[in-house]
């Protein structure tokens with residue numbers, strides 16, 4: 001990168017041959033001026049140089065100006081569109097109003113004593129926050145709203161992403177779907193029965209299926225950390241304090257050394273005997289360590305309840321396939337187009 005070194009290379013025709021890096025465009029551009037060298041290049045350069053003579057360039061100014069005018073008109077239209085900041089402010093206001101309404105409603109019930117607040121009894125999240133505010137005063141109204149927004153986002157977008165992918169996977173694996181339905185019959189007896197907590201806990205096969213869905217389609221596909229102190233990785237990279245680390249859960253889950261044939265959907269990867277052999281950090285859809293997902297058990301129960309409801313009423317048939325969808329890296333894993341699945345009414 002030094003100017004002194006560049007001055008050694010660029011003026012000297014001994015070093016004028018382009019490197020192997022240009023081979024990539026060779027089939028496209030052949031031995032044109034950019035890629036050629038030696039006398040071939042020299043002849044071409046001599047032919048073409050007059051085309052960039054001052055007198056020729058003058059004639060181009062009109063074209064430059066006409067095209068610039070077109071560009072400016074396009075830019076004017078863009079500038080007239082409301083800038084993203086205002087759009088974001090409007091949407092955030094909508095979201096905050098939504099959560100504020102929920103909090104206000106709950107607060108009213110709370111003051112009327114509808115929520116029992118005995119010391120020992122565990123409270124759901126919002127009641128807990130309201131109780132702590134009232135009894136200990138360590139969180140204010142804004143703090144409560146922040147947490148309700150956080151959980152609304154973390155709890156909703158992650159689970160809805162997982163539901164979408166789970167339905168597509170089940171539609172594409174009819175035998176897996178039928179095995180889940182059989183397990184539901186075994187556990188629930190009458191499959192129209194709504195599952196209770198213990199039923200959901202017993203749906204072990206369904207759990208392995210959900211785990212494999214979250215391996216292939218981890219709703220939170222990457223997380224990021226700022227390194228708190230210097231460190232050397234196990235492969236010998238030296239990293240400085242303050243380095244931004246991107247921890248790629250998605251790629252970890254597709255490591256063929258850990259998961260042979262990583263693209264293959266195989267719930268048996270999560271049979272206890274197969275999990276035992278795996279590194280505890282080889283499967284981390286909910287992250288791991290002290291800042292792991294606080295809602296992971298909630299999420300698993302919710303996913304099971306949703307699948308029970310859907311599978312007891314519908315047989316899923318494929319429209320989209322794992323090959324037809326295009327992934328999009330949003331904060332949460334998404335697809336470019338909505339995933340399509342066919343729902344056929346099912347008689348249990």
Ligand code: HEM
Nearest residue numbers: 154155158159162219220223285286287291293294295299
């Ligand atoms: C399939 C569903 C879900 C997945 C895959 C998932 C995944 C994750 C991951 C990977 C993290 C770590 C984020 C990071 O390090 O930046 C996380 C954190 C978190 N999750 Fe979830 N999550 C799910 C469902 C839920 C649900 C249902 C809730 C709440 C009801 C929830 C609430 C949270 C919260 C509050 C955190 C931050 C925890 C902290 O930093 O102490 N998540 N989740």
